[in-house]
Amino acid sequence: MKIQTDGRKVRGEKRRTEIIEAALRVIERDGVAGVTHRTVALEAGVPTTSTTYHFSSLDDLLVATLISCARDMATEVYWMIDRARSRGSRGAEEVAGLLAEALGPRRGRTMAEYELYLLAARKPELRPAARRWLDVLTSMVRHDDEVAFRVFLAGIDGLLIQGLIDDEPPSAEELRPVVDYLLKPA
Amino acid sequence: MKIQTDGRKVRGEKRRTEIIEAALRVIERDGVAGVTHRTVALEAGVPTTSTTYHFSSLDDLLVATLISCARDMATEVYWMIDRARSRGSRGAEEVAGLLAEALGPRRGRTMAEYELYLLAARKPELRPAARRWLDVLTSMVRHDDEVAFRVFLAGIDGLLIQGLIDDEPPSAEELRPVVDYLLKPA
């Protein structure tokens, strides 16, 4: 029993992921509202019919893209924790740095993440994906104080979404004291 | 010099606000994506050309609607604080109740508020409106500890947006300990 050696399927799967990546770029640039079969196809450099062939509907494409985006983010959080842990750090510096990065160079990606949140609020099928990075944090970080941990998770989301409507993205230095406060032992 | 006694302008202004209210209902029901001249006009019970007459573009209508929504929310926050203050309360119970209400009966409105956030992330002109209720809180609530106050603001936003992707909206009782933690003196 061979696993994925059909050249056609391999190429098809590759194009499928290319389309998803193109769709993510469109979302980062213009938001979910900018996603159409034609804009995504143009961004991916494929004919319009290709996106309809690989995704049974535009909604399918959108859902697949946001789920992929959520998986990427969860993976990044995983490695961030792993990195901080290997340094024996409490993580405050890493968290502040990650937040500053999310609101600066990776601003588009962060907006895409919250577009996912909002879509998940209306489509229950998307909620597991939206909660993914929260689950990673919850399962990896030791938290004796349940309430303090919930405050930490809420604080991260609040800092991010409020940072998105700041005129200037906050620096890691500005975020640092707030993150310290969120992480301080009770 | 008479102020707004022209019957035509009065009725026009009335219809304008009716259109905004209808647009808000559409956003609560279907999100910003569901806003078109036709859907809003149908919801308001007016001809399609009426929405184009009173708003120079669909984007204008959207912006006006979200700004109106933000003003309403800021007003509610104002009175919530006023109410809590007159009772001599520290506000934890009021805040927890308001959050539970925002995630329960007023869920659609809360989603609309975060659609405004996300739109404001892309359109700087909307940012003052998006920050409005934060400004009300900042100006009304005494905060000796600047960092603790920022954590409080971020925590509120985080609890709300995370509550939107919960399968069951959290109750005031569940939120209470977290709010207590957010409000506890350093």
Added chain:
DNA sequence: TAGCAAGTGGGACGATCGTTCAGGTACTTT
């Protein structure tokens, strides 16, 4: 009362949308 200003609304235009279809190509299996 004539003339102007403000709002109303039916109808339509061009653009763009999601989606379908049919013919064609590349690869695998029998």
Added chain:
DNA sequence: AAAGTACCTGAACGATCGTCCCACTTGCTA
């Protein structure tokens, strides 16, 4: 080699979109 499968793509259809035009009613003003 023949048949079957999976993918590719140009062209098109019907629906819906934002917006405009123009004839109209209504209320104000000189």
